[in-house]
Structures are given as structure tokens and as C-alpha cells.
Amino acid sequence: MRRKIVAGNWKMNNSLNRGIELATEINKKVRKQEENDVLVILAPPYIHLSDLSRIVDKDAISIAAQNCASEPKGAYTGEISAKMIKSTGAEYIIIGHSERRQYFHETGEILKKKLVLTLENSLTPIFCIGEQLNEREAGNHFDIIKKQLEEALFDLPTNWMGKVILAYEPVWAIGTGVTASAAQAQEMHKYIRNTIAGKFGQEVADNISILYGGSCKPSNAKELFANDDVDGGLIGGAALNADDFFAIINSF
Ligand code: PEP
Numbered sequence: 001m002r003r004k005i006v007a008g009n010w011k012m013n014n015s016l017n018r019g020i021e022l023a024t025e026i027n028k029k030v031r032k033q034e035e036n037d038v039l040v041i042l043a044p045p046y047i048h049l050s051d052l053s054r055i056v057d058k059d060a061i062s063i064a065a066q067n068c069a070s071e072p073k074g075a076y077t078g079e080i081s082a083k084m085i086k087s088t089g090a091e092y093i094i095i096g097h098s099e100r101r102q103y104f105h106e107t108g109e110i111l112k113k114k115l116v117l118t119l120e121n122s123l124t125p126i127f128c129i130g131e132q133l134n135e136r137e138a139g140n141h142f143d144i145i146k147k148q149l150e151e152a153l154f155d156l157p158t159n160w161m162g163k164v165i166l167a168y169e170p171v172w173a174i175g176t177g178v179t180a181s182a183a184q185a186q187e188m189h190k191y192i193r194n195t196i197a198g199k200f201g202q203e204v205a206d207n208i209s210i211l212y213g214g215s216c217k218p219s220n221a222k223e224l225f226a227n228d229d230v231d232g233g234l235i236g237g238a239a240l241n242a243d244d245f246f247a248i249i250n251s252f
Pocket of ligand 1: 009169173174175176177213214215216234235236237238
């Protein structure tokens, strides 16, 4: 079902103690709201997952991993499987973040395997797509996004596709302080929804949540979230501060 969502990606930040402190602070603020139809997700580092899953109110906050292995189990030193993530109490996995694509060379083929493992373990993927600055400047951004959708998602059965959350994160906006304009975000989100409709049907497209990510902060969240096809945000830097993150949650 299409929902308003604000997800915080902590990346490789916060000791376990600081993570518990920050999640507790956010939990207190979110819990206090009487009516809250925003799904709030925290994506801390792996080592926080089980502690955070235990300390947050389940009806206020859900927990996500930032990644998972592309294999189900076995001799893959240092990797964490989707099944292991499930056992921590986490419910979501971010797949295909641009930092994973760029620094860890994750291709469409690898991401497809991760998506399948996530869904097989009854977890919800938050699948990230986004173009580089040179691709936008060359006018190729729609083609790049279409390719990223096609190569990782288009083989999924329709019922699985219905469970996926998408995050459009232009790479030039991530951690740079430069945000896509509300018009640029809406234009791309609409394109993404139409592309999903073309492959999986209008009902799936209408129900899919598409988040915007890239230097989203309290000062611009309202304008971004006001767009018809922007269903919320995937937040990096501003998710490390409870007040900022809470202000973004309240930006709908
Ligand atoms: C992200 O990394 O997903 C992100 C959106 O980061 P930031 O908000 O810091 O640009």
C-alpha cells in the first residue's frame, strides 16, 4: 500500500551506545504524536539492528538494514545474510544505495539477487536508483533510471513488486547539500511511477511508495513532500540529529 515514509540511513556512523541513545530520542518524539500516519524507519549499521529492534516501539518505528549479502548463506566472510537480518527483528533492507553501487561495485545482477533474498525472507526492500551528475547534464537521466529499474526489478513477479519501496536518489544530491528541486523530483518520480505502470500495471504503480533522497532536510522537506508522486524521504545526514529527523517526519 502506498504510504508516507521517512527513513533514516545512518550509514557508517554512531557507536552502539550512541545509536541506542539516538533511536531512544527519536522514539520518544514519534511516540508522543497522537496521530501519525507516517511510517518511520531507522537504518542503522548491522551491529545496532537487534538492540534497536528491541528498544523502539514497534507501532512507532521500524528497523532496516543498509545492505545484505547477495548469497543466502555459507563461506562469505564478513557478509550478513537477509535471513540473519530477519532474525534481528528488522523488517526492511536498503538495496542498491549509490554508495554500494559506486564503492562496492554492485551491479544490477547482484542487486537482483539481493532483492530476491530480501523478499524470500519476508523483508521489504527499499530499492535505490539515481543518476550521476554527468548523466543528468547529458540529458540521459531518464534512460539511466529506466535501465536501473529494468535490470534489477523487471523480472520480479507482480505480487513481489507490490511489496517494494523505491527511493529516487540523484547521486549529485547525496551528501552534497545540493537538493533536487521540487519540480525535478516530481518529474522523475512521475516518470518512475509511469515506468512501473508500463511493466506491472497501474494498480502496482499507484500503490508503490517512491521516496526522494539527496540532501533532504527540514528546510526543504515540505516542498519536496508536497508533490503528488513524492511519498516521503530517505534521509542521510539529517537523520543523525533527532530534532532534524523529527522535523522532516512532520513535513507532510
Ligand atoms: C542517502 O545517503 O541516502 C542520503 C539521502 O544522504 P543525504 O541525505 O546526506 O544526502
